[in-house]
Amino acid sequence: MKNHWLMKSEPAEVSVDDALAAPDATVPWTGVRNYQARNFMRDQMRVDDGVLFYHSSCAEPGIVGIARVASTAYPDPTQFDRKSPYYDPASQPEPPRWLLVDVQVLRKTRTLGLAELRATPGLEDLLVLRKGNRLSITPVQARHWTAIVKMLER
């Protein structure tokens, strides 16, 4: 049984187009520095889980593509890179504090924006729509996944 996820990325850092341009349309999901999001990757993500690629902190926030989890969790190398904005001096190599998974974009879609998501009956309790939600990775219920993928097909 596959799980489904919504993963936020700032397009100024890694957009869906950037990911599509990468080899195999696959990018390492660097920079997650929240324990709950990390734990999702570590404990619950499996290869082939479905991913809604979401653009945040931009002019048109919303879902912009369908992707898949392409690896199990492994250490995020940016935590040890002093030059990286994601450098974490408190993280020791054993055990590494921060993990990532690889994400492969399967297809870019139209932008399914927040207003449209909010206006869609049945999506009221989609986690990303909840007030104050700042988690960069959230689980998506199967019924939400099905409804959203259907909306993106048109």
Add this chain to the structure above:
DNA sequence: GCCAACGTTGGC
């Protein structure tokens, strides 16, 4: 730029 919401830090 504003600000609500939430996570983390650190003194006690």
Add this chain to the structure above:
DNA sequence: GCCAACGTTGGC
């Protein structure tokens, strides 16, 4: 363990 201060996220 409490909780105030502070930092970050992210829509608007």
